[in-house]
Amino acid sequence: MNVIKRNDVLFPSLMNEIFKPDWFGGLENMRTNVPAVNIKENEKDFELELSVPGRSKDDFSIEIDDNVLTVSAEVKTENDVEKDNYTRREFGFSSFTRSFTLPKSVDSNKISANYENGILKFTLPKKEEALPKPKRTIELS
Known part of the structure; x- marks a missing residue:
C-alpha cells in the first residue's frame, strides 16, 4: 500500500x-450477469442450455433474426418496509442479453425452448440435408 x-x-x-x-x-x-452456457451437438440436433436460476418464463425474451438467436431477460425487484418512524425502500435490477450465431445446418423454423429448474434449454434441429446419411453401396456400371 x-x-x-x-x-x-x-x-x-x-x-x-x-x-x-x-x-x-x-x-x-x-x-456482469451473463449466464453460463453449455452447447452439445448430437446427430440430429444441437442442444443449448443456459443457467438462469430464479427467473420465470415471463422474464425471457427470445428472438431469431438473420440466423442469430438472442436471449435476454430483465428482472426488477422492489422491497418497501415501513415502520414507526422510518421507511426503507430497496430495489434491484438485473438483466442480460446473450446472442448465438446459428450454424447454417440449423432449421431455425423448428427450434424449441423449455425452462425448467433454472435451466433454459433450446433444441436446435438440423436441416434434413445436414443429417448424417446411412451407408450405401454404389454399383459400378
Whole structure:
C-alpha cells in the first residue's frame, strides 16, 4: 500500500483505497450477469442450455433474426418496509442479453425452448440435408 505521511500521521493513498477489490462490495458485484452456457451437438440436433436460476418464463425474451438467436431477460425487484418512524425502500435490477450465431445446418423454423429448474434449454434441429446419411453401396456400371 502506498502511504502518504503528513504531520506524523499515516494516511492511505486515496487511489489505493478506490481501486481495492472490495471497494464496491467486491469484484463479485462488478461482474456482469451473463449466464453460463453449455452447447452439445448430437446427430440430429444441437442442444443449448443456459443457467438462469430464479427467473420465470415471463422474464425471457427470445428472438431469431438473420440466423442469430438472442436471449435476454430483465428482472426488477422492489422491497418497501415501513415502520414507526422510518421507511426503507430497496430495489434491484438485473438483466442480460446473450446472442448465438446459428450454424447454417440449423432449421431455425423448428427450434424449441423449455425452462425448467433454472435451466433454459433450446433444441436446435438440423436441416434434413445436414443429417448424417446411412451407408450405401454404389454399383459400378
